[in-house]
Amino acid sequence: MAEFTATVHQNEFLPDGGTDVHAIVSVTCTGAGTVTPMSSASGEAGEIIIVDVSGSMDVQGVQAAAYAASAALDQIVDGVYFAIIAGNHEAALCYPDGMTAAMVRMSPQTRLEAKRSLQRLAPGGGTAMGRWLLAAGQLFGTVPTLAKRHAILLTDGANQHETPQELSWAIEQVRGRFQADCRGLGAAWQVAEVRRIAEALMGGVELIRTWDGLPEDFARLMQQSMGRGVADAQLRVWAPQGAEVLFVKQVSPTLEDLSPRRTQLNPLTGGYDTGAWGDETRDYHVAVRLAPKAVGQEQLASRVQLAVGGTVEAQGLVKARWSADSLLTAQISPEVAHYTGQTELASAIQDGLRAKAIGDDATATSKLGRAVQLARETGDEAATSRLSRVVDIEDAATGRVRLRRHVDKLDEMELDTASTKTTRVRQQ
Amino acid sequence: MTTEPTEPTEPNETTETTEPTEPGEHPAPPPPESSRPTTPDARPDTPPTTSDARPDTAPTTPEEPEPFADGPPPLPQPMLVLDGELPEEQPPAPQEEVDHGTCRCGGKFDADGWCTECGERRPEPRHHFTARPSDRVGAVCDRGIRHADNEDAMAVWDGGEGRVALVVCDGVTTATRSAEASLAAAEAALQVLTGATDAPAERLVRATDAAAEAVAQVGRDFPDSAPSCTFVSVVVEDGLATFGSVGDSRGYWVPDEGTPQRLTTDDSLAEEQVRGGIDRASAEASPLAHTITRWLGPDSPDHRPVITTQEVTAPGWVLVCSDGLWNYASEPADLRAVVREAEGRAGRDPLDLAQALVAWANGRGGVDNITVALARTGAGASEVPVPASEAGDAPATASEATVETAYPAAADAPREGQDGTHG
Structure with missing residues (x-):
């Protein structure tokens, strides 16, 4: 208990x-x-895997996503309800097969069928994540006894085939209906956009640099979800x-x-x-x-x-x-001071990157400089390391930095996505 | 930005270069375009544009071609295109509530004693209680500012004819149930002090025994507790004050004229350091200063009170207190200055003065519980006239011998004057 x-x-x-x-x-x-699928006391669990099959994923990307989804399927406990959505400008039911929108219980048989279904995925089309979310909401709704609803959403691109308003509308429709951990593959997706989804759906957002990192991440995510009893x-x-x-x-x-x-x-x-x-x-x-x-x-x-x-x-x-x-x-309570600093660090990073993106170098330098200073003050070495790949740190104590001329887009995105990760208070 | 190819990549072109995920399974080639719908299904209630309008309103960059110039790319059949129709949500179940009493604002208190409306704390009599059995005797026991609980306790008595007994006990914070133990100890000691007429020194020894037994009883009543407390008491009779002490609570004599005296010696590491030659201020400021070497409770080497006496015929104050007060005025001369200053603010009513001394200690930080018990001595005590309503508790004084017979000292009088709120 x-x-x-x-x-x-x-x-x-x-x-x-x-x-x-x-x-x-x-x-x-x-x-x-862990999740106890058959127990009526704590309710049942449902998992939906949403894989991006838009054209930009290319064959390699789709296959990697399929492989990653398979790895996640292996972590889902037998008896847990599940489904797989293939997302592009539409949301298609990859598994279960057939023309009925429904989730099914995991079993050795359904796991094998689901893996076969994944093999039929092919790249094509655009990206409309709002539709994917609505589809997930629809599928979770097919099993009223579900107490725990969790989805993994993978995208590699910007939400081009919906307006931001349409995405917001979809997010509001599904808010509270399920949790979603979001993953962005490569450098072509928009951190702010996906973060908006993850924040509303009580999940995390992380950058996966290349597709070979996907399977391990999906397996870990699903394992973590199964451990949430x-x-x-x-x-x-x-x-x-x-x-x-x-x-x-x-x-x-x-x-x-x-x-x-x-x-x-x-x-x-x-x-x-x-x-x-x-x-x-x-x-x-x-x-x-x-x-x-x-x-x-x-x-x-x-x-x-x-x-x-x-x-x-x-x-x-x-x-x-x-x-x-x-x-x-x-x-001031050390805990309050620490987390106040970490909160300010996150906004300094996000504000700095936003300014950098629109070419406001003065604001970007000042904000990222402040971030370097805060990372040092709160002992956040990981943040310092990520910042050092985007700015040249001249003096961390005073926050004097210079924007680096050549920055790997992935480093910048990683700094952005990881900005909301905090360190715990160091014990005295 | 995602690059959307105008012509979907042929899945089979590159399969040889990637790892197959399952043996023998390769993605099937896309079905003929004619089998796919040419536009996404329209959703009801979709603001602010219709699905048909979506390709026009969606942001696209100039270098990117119109996404579906050649019609939408295919998805493998027979995948169902989900329409995103959401089911109704169920409302949460209502809650039950339990009654823990009502605050003066009208709100209910919760199990922890905080009002569920205004957040005020439920009045806790143990945190601050007072006694004023007569116009010569008064005492205040207060939680102070820093501590969450009040482990100090006091009990006082005015038997008339100049007979007074004061008891202060300071519970050891680190020992559980010390708040209950200190109160039980103080009350048990006062019972002995007021219930007999043998020599004060003998009575103080018996009172200490009774207090120690009361502490032990609390320990038996609450298994897994090991309550402990200090003990200081003074008995005033025939112009002589007899002090007894175990631990680091103190007794002082503060005459209106003349030299003030400290009448107790702490059983503490600080005192041992002072005896070893360290000056008192440094010793009492050290971190171990408040570690006591004798107490009432388990594991104490003994609890025999150290007895001292002081002639108190002159006008002045007999004062016993916990370290919550003397922390801020240890030397008798310093304490006298504080008493003089407090008299200036509050006058010579014993309760008002005790309140003023507690307020002063709280103003200095109130780091510990604060208890002050005062008895006025000498002819000067009659400066404050006795209100008729309090005549039953009135003391006799040397200058009012006639009153002595009019108001015989009642042995059962002491409790009547107390607030009675701390039981």
């Missing part, structure tokens, strides 16, 4: 007149188990009457602004879907603005809860105590 615990890291002391309370709430899940959980954030929730962000293992996911559970509580859980720890940064109280007073600033199936499994209390002692109020 899965168990959740919540730990709050904060400085609860506010100066006289202080209003803003920041806390990092670490939620840890243990004993999540808790189908769905919701973060609940309560703030007192008259207070304002400034933001709720997941800050580890990846950065995700949860605020757009907020659904109002009652006048004082917002719910934020977190998707499925395995044995893992996720850190959340919660910021609440309170009406100030007199020095010496205290109050609860927020209840942060994790609920599974409507039952609260763990709770962290974020408190506020007003004090005239500046030694107390001036301290």
Whole structure:
């Protein structure tokens, strides 16, 4: 049986007149188990693999994608529902065969049939990811007993055959219906576009440099999904009457602004879907603005809860105590400081790359310079390494950098996609 | 940007150069174009353009040819083109709620004692309680600012005719159930001190035994706990104050005129360092300063109180306190200055003065629980007139011998004056 615990890291002391309370709430899940396909208690699991078969994938790419999808099929536990979608400007049902839109249970027989179906894929057509997402939503809907719905989406190109508005519309239609981990192959896809899908569908986005890296990645993704025995959980954030929730962000293992996911559970509580859980720890940064109280007073600033199936499994209390002692109020929790830096690092990288893309070198240099500085301050060596392939670092401490003249597009995309990966607080 | 070939690549052209994924299976050649629909299926409700309009509205770069100039490229048959029709979503189930009491704002408290509406903490009597059995005796026990709980405790008594007993116990924070233990200890000690008339020094020894037994009882009541606390007490009788102490809570004599005295010696590493020659300020500032060497509770070498006496016929204050106060004013002269300053703000009512001293310690940071118990001595105590409503608790003073007979000291009086909220 899965168990959740919540730990709050904060400085609860506010100066006289202080209003803003920041806390990092670490939620840890243990004993999540694996997906249990036949169990009615935790509900059933469904997996959909969406492979890009647009013309740009070429024969090699499609075959690599088919091979990767096969590797993922090998990781799906028997009894789990699954389907495969072949996506171009349309979404076609690659498996199961036949003319009925439905998912089927995995078995040695269906796994073999599915692999055969993959062999029939051929490149052609354009890219309309919104249609792929809608098709996945349609297929998941064919099995009402599914509690855990997860998809892997592979693309190699920009969403040329839909308008951005059409893609947004499709994303909104399927939001909350399933989780999707997205993978971009090569250098021709748009990071921002795919990130939009992954963020809305509570999944990750990563760059796969060449197709030979696909099978391993797909197998790992599917293995990870099978290890998420808790189908769905919701973060609940309560703030007192008259207070304002400034933001709720997941800050580890990846950065995700949860605020757009907020659904109002009652006048004082917002719910934020977190998707499925395995044995893992996720850190959340919660910021609440309170009406100030007199020095010496205290109050609860927020209840942060994790609920599974409507039952609260763990709770962290974020408190506020007003004090005239500046030694107390001036301290910043190391966890809050660390993740604030990591959040700023991600935006500096994304803003810098966006400026670079439109030729605004001055902004790009300043933002990426700031990123180098923040990566150093938060001890994020991986980010420093990725940044060094896009800018020449002259002085990391002050953030003095120069844009490199020749940058591998893939290095730049990797810097972008990995910008939302955070490091954990270093133990003192 | 994706490059969309105007002519679909023939799948079989390059199969020899790639790894087949499954033995014997090669992608089938695409079927004739005529078998494919020429436009994607129209979806209902698709804003802002229709599917037919999509190729015109989709962004394309100049160098790229119109994607479907030769008609849409084929998908292998018999794959079903999915129309993306989504099913209805189900609403979530409602929740149940449990009652934990009501806040003054009208909201409900949760299991942790916080209001579910305004976030206020449920009043916790143990965090701050006071006693004022008479106009000569007052005490305050406060959580302070830094600690989440109050492990200090106190119990005080004014028996009239200048007979007073004060007890302060400071629970050891690192030992569980110390909050319960310190309160039980203080109350048990006061019971002994007020229930007999033998020599104060003898009574203090018995009171300490009773307090230690009360601590042990809490330990038995809560398995897996090892509560511990300090003990300081003073008995004032016939103008003599008799102090007894185990641990690092303290007793002071602060006369209105003359030299203030500290009447207890800490059982602490700091005190051992002082005896070893280190100056008091450095010793008390060291990280181990508050490590006590004797206490009430398991593993203490012993709990026999160290007894001292002080003549207290002159007007002044007998004061016992926990380290939450003396941390900020250890030397008697410093404490006297703090008392003088607090008298200036709060006057000489014992409870008001105790509150003022606690507020002062909280103003200095309140790093620990703070407990102060005060007894006014000497003729000067009658400066504050006794309100008629409190006459039952009124003390007798040397200058008011007639009152002595009018209000006989009641042995059962002490608890009446206390708030009674801390049980």
